[in-house]
Amino acid sequence: MQSLQDKIVRSVSCLQNGDPEQALTLCRSVLASKPNHPDALNILGVASFQLGDCRKAIEYAQRAVRLKPAAPDFHSNLGRYYLSLGKLAEASQSIEQALQLKPDHSMAQFNRSAVLIASGRGEEGIAKLREYTLAHPQDSVAWNQLGLLLLEQMRPAEALPALERAVELRPDSSDIRNNLGNALQSLNRPQEALSQYIRAFELRPDNSDAASNIGTVMQSLERFTDAELWFQEALRCRPGFFPARGNLASLYLAQRRFDVALPLLEALAQERPRSHECWNNLGNCLMELGRYDQSLDAYRRVLQIKPEFYPAHNNIGNVYRRLGRLEEALVEFDRALAENPEFVEGHNNRGVVLMELGRGAEAIAVFDRALEIRPNYADPLVNQANYWRDHGRLTKSVHLLRRALSIKANSPWTWNNLGCVLSDLGMVGDAIACYSKSIEVMPDNHHAHSNLLLNMHYLPQFSPEQIFQEHRRFASNHEPPVAALRRPFSNPRDPDRPLRVGYVSSDFRRHSVAFFLEPVLEGHDRGQVDLFCYSDVHRPDDYTERFRRLAGAGWRDVRGSSHEGFAEIVRRDAIDVLVDTGGHTANSRLLSFAAKPAPIQVTWIGYPDTTGLDAMDYRITDAESDPPGLTESWHSERLVRLPDTFLCYRPSAGIPDAGPPPAASGKAFTFGSFNNMSKIGPATITIWSEILQQAKGTRLFIKNKALAESELRDWVLEQFAEQGIGPERIVLKAPSPGIQQHLATYADIDLALDTFPYHGTTTTCEALWMGVPVLTLAGVTHVSRVGCSLLRHAGLANHITFTPQEYVAKAVALSGTWREWASLRTQLRARLARSPLMDERRFVTHLEGAYRMMWRAWCAGGQP
Numbered sequence: 001m002q003s004l005q006d007k008i009v010r011s012v013s014c015l016q017n018g019d020p021e022q023a024l025t026l027c028r029s030v031l032a033s034k035p036n037h038p039d040a041l042n043i044l045g046v047a048s049f050q051l052g053d054c055r056k057a058i059e060y061a062q063r064a065v066r067l068k069p070a071a072p073d074f075h076s077n078l079g080r081y082y083l084s085l086g087k088l089a090e091a092s093q094s095i096e097q098a099l100q101l102k103p104d105h106s107m108a109q110f111n112r113s114a115v116l117i118a119s120g121r122g123e124e125g126i127a128k129l130r131e132y133t134l135a136h137p138q139d140s141v142a143w144n145q146l147g148l149l150l151l152e153q154m155r156p157a158e159a160l161p162a163l164e165r166a167v168e169l170r171p172d173s174s175d176i177r178n179n180l181g182n183a184l185q186s187l188n189r190p191q192e193a194l195s196q197y198i199r200a201f202e203l204r205p206d207n208s209d210a211a212s213n214i215g216t217v218m219q220s221l222e223r224f225t226d227a228e229l230w231f232q233e234a235l236r237c238r239p240g241f242f243p244a245r246g247n248l249a250s251l252y253l254a255q256r257r258f259d260v261a262l263p264l265l266e267a268l269a270q271e272r273p274r275s276h277e278c279w280n281n282l283g284n285c286l287m288e289l290g291r292y293d294q295s296l297d298a299y300r301r302v303l304q305i306k307p308e309f310y311p312a313h314n315n316i317g318n319v320y321r322r323l324g325r326l327e328e329a330l331v332e333f334d335r336a337l338a339e340n341p342e343f344v345e346g347h348n349n350r351g352v353v354l355m356e357l358g359r360g361a362e363a364i365a366v367f368d369r370a371l372e373i374r375p376n377y378a379d380p381l382v383n384q385a386n387y388w389r390d391h392g393r394l395t396k397s398v399h400l401l402r403r404a405l406s407i408k409a410n411s412p413w414t415w416n417n418l419g420c421v422l423s424d425l426g427m428v429g430d431a432i433a434c435y436s437k438s439i440e441v442m443p444d445n446h447h448a449h450s451n452l453l454l455n456m457h458y459l460p461q462f463s464p465e466q467i468f469q470e471h472r473r474f475a476s477n478h479e480p481p482v483a484a485l486r487r488p489f490s491n492p493r494d495p496d497r498p499l500r501v502g503y504v505s506s507d508f509r510r511h512s513v514a515f516f517l518e519p520v521l522e523g524h525d526r527g528q529v530d531l532f533c534y535s536d537v538h539r540p541d542d543y544t545e546r547f548r549r550l551a552g553a554g555w556r557d558v559r560g561s562s563h564e565g566f567a568e569i570v571r572r573d574a575i576d577v578l579v580d581t582g583g584h585t586a587n588s589r590l591l592s593f594a595a596k597p598a599p600i601q602v603t604w605i606g607y608p609d610t611t612g613l614d615a616m617d618y619r620i621t622d623a624e625s626d627p628p629g630l631t632e633s634w635h636s637e638r639l640v641r642l643p644d645t646f647l648c649y650r651p652s653a654g655i656p657d658a659g660p661p662p663a664a665s666g667k668a669f670t671f672g673s674f675n676n677m678s679k680i681g682p683a684t685i686t687i688w689s690e691i692l693q694q695a696k697g698t699r700l701f702i703k704n705k706a707l708a709e710s711e712l713r714d715w716v717l718e719q720f721a722e723q724g725i726g727p728e729r730i731v732l733k734a735p736s737p738g739i740q741q742h743l744a745t746y747a748d749i750d751l752a753l754d755t756f757p758y759h760g761t762t763t764t765c766e767a768l769w770m771g772v773p774v775l776t777l778a779g780v781t782h783v784s785r786v787g788c789s790l791l792r793h794a795g796l797a798n799h800i801t802f803t804p805q806e807y808v809a810k811a812v813a814l815s816g817t818w819r820e821w822a823s824l825r826t827q828l829r830a831r832l833a834r835s836p837l838m839d840e841r842r843f844v845t846h847l848e849g850a851y852r853m854m855w856r857a858w859c860a861g862g863q864p
Helices: 004-016 020-033 038-050 054-067 072-084 088-101 106-118 122-135 140-152 156-169 174-186 190-203 208-220 224-237 242-254 258-271 276-288 292-305 310-322 326-339 344-356 360-373 378-390 394-407 412-424 428-441 446-456 464-483 514-523 542-554 563-572 590-595 682-694 710-722 739-748 762-769 786-793 804-816 824-834 840-859
Strands: 499-505 529-535 555-557 577-580 600-603 618-622 638-642 670-673 699-703 730-733 751-753 774-777
Touching: 004 020, 004 038, 020 038, 038 054, 038 072, 054 072, 072 088, 072 106, 088 106, 106 122, 106 140, 122 140, 140 156, 140 174, 156 174, 174 190, 174 208, 190 208, 208 224, 208 242, 224 242, 242 258, 242 276, 258 276, 276 292, 276 310, 292 310, 310 326, 310 344, 326 344, 344 360, 344 378, 360 378, 378 394, 378 412, 394 412, 394 710, 412 428, 412 446, 428 446, 446 464, 464 590, 499 514, 499 840, 514 542, 514 840, 529 542, 529 563, 542 555, 563 590, 577 590, 577 840, 600 840, 618 840, 638 840, 670 682, 670 739, 682 699, 682 710, 682 804, 710 730, 739 762, 751 762, 751 804, 762 774, 762 786, 762 824, 774 786, 774 804
Parallel strands: 499 529, 499 577, 529 555, 577 600, 600 618, 618 638, 670 699, 670 751, 699 730, 751 774
Antiparallel strands: none
């Protein structure tokens, strides 16, 4: 049987090894035999303090002091506990008592300095401890304490020489080397810190602090596998070691393994209910899982425990931002910055919200302030790049993103963003390389994977089979975790009842997709369709309000909701047919469909290909865009071909009438394209150059947002020059400020040239509405056949070509015979208005018939 003294010795060892729970158990057993054992009471106080229960620590320490008033350690410890509760007068009194008993008590000297700092006399406190170290230059404990105090004050550069001196005096001290490593890590010298931590662990292989810190450095170096091994090593040294478990949870958060992190964080918060850091980390995990109400509760708990903990305000602001509550988010970021004006993350997040509120100039200034504070901070550079991309300054955006990557080379989001800007510039091959790098760094980055899929369609070297297989890889990589959220359906299987149809879109705003969505939502037979709209629009505008009014009580703002949260909303609405309108385009909620919240799931209009998902049942198309028997094998969905066309176009109101062709005014015959630069690749430039070479005296007019950049205009001219086409024959123009001005520019074009292999859709409809015929080159998949569908239904089937040679020959012939077909200029708008492309009632009837067919098949127990 252990003696009481043996238990005391063991409990001290437990404290030194970071196991306060076991120390509590041992000392309570001592008190059971000897209720007034002063050493046991002192140790219980230390253990309670380490566990975050300062009031209990004071109670034990007070009893210990009464029983053994001549023990300076007891008085010093009591002072430390008072200090933690902000009771500065009591803390000072206890610490001075310790120093009266032992003037060279280094821990009491340390605690006195801490009290002075807490009293607003920081420099005096540090000076006192410095005086002590100068008077006792061989006291390694004092040098170590000075270093720790300076680290607590976030002054690692000053802490470093003190800790180096302590190591010089005690080179065999594992703990001091560990502290030196902390200083080096704070100074962003990870390799040197790692060296000290490893040496600390070699000196004492059970030093769980050092093992955990090695893991922390490994994580900062993005060596995640090594980091996890070292955190596990720390737990092997000390099972249940709280900091190592916290670090492991932080690692899982960094790896976005939120489901793995959550139970660990919940356990940590329950064990340390007074630990603000535990609740803050739990809130971060809940936020990433989309459980926003719970995350807000966690952050509010943080502020109850530690009201001055400004990062909690920052995190609350992040939640509000995700929920679209931007003004409230701004208030929280301001609160964080009021506590710490140098808080760079707060400045960065505040800038993001200002940008989303349309206050761009203010946002840029805020990002600049963040960079003044921390020049090597990548996030403000990325956000400034996003701003300039939105404002057409693409090359500036690229420059900023490359700067960000020079700071943080393995940021998957920066690589993804760089890919998006390069794609805007028409540098699609480079963009695909960036998306691939993003996926390499972060394999579960489905956003980058979707961008990769979209961009593959712009380049002719990718076959339909390759593109389909990449879509299926997307599904195999990203669908299973979300598929785990699936639940049985309770929708009544009545084949003839009104259908509850939900449209999911991030494009309920001023966007090309809106031209095709609005007539459908407006035209639904409300006796047969209960309409719901799930909006993921992050910057609502006047169009958003129009859609909201159309949806009425069925409008749902799902901004920021997780896959699980989104699925629950859809299930509560008992949706029968859920329609994706984005596919693999930007900001789509496509992956949420993997949770299968509705019995019938359909993809339509926003993306020219399969989704690849097993959870997507149908894809709506037409026989011209997807000829029967040709494209089925490249789809994971069942193709449903509407009788006429797969879309219905409604032009903007107030558009000017079509004017005469420019050639009729004696100007050079002008070909034109207003498609995005990403669709105008090398193959397109080559074939357009061939047209210009054969059609002497003609010009080519290209207009898109990328051409606001002088560097890109020069690059485009160089591409044509390499094909023998001089700059005098190329007209390049940036976007017009409004839709009316934009469409009025068609007055400068005689014949529009469709892009390939990725056809235009909205651009083709707009050209036809403005009286400009379009020439297209047909391919074998939807992306390169949309133009065929549009032209055939507009009565221009003779403008569909099937080989590059035919495309060139047709363009050249039309340029030479424009007088014979010039009357089309005034006929096309009326022809288009009478066509199935604009017959809204007919189209909606066909679409509702397709939904009904799908529904009856499900009611009958059939599978898509």
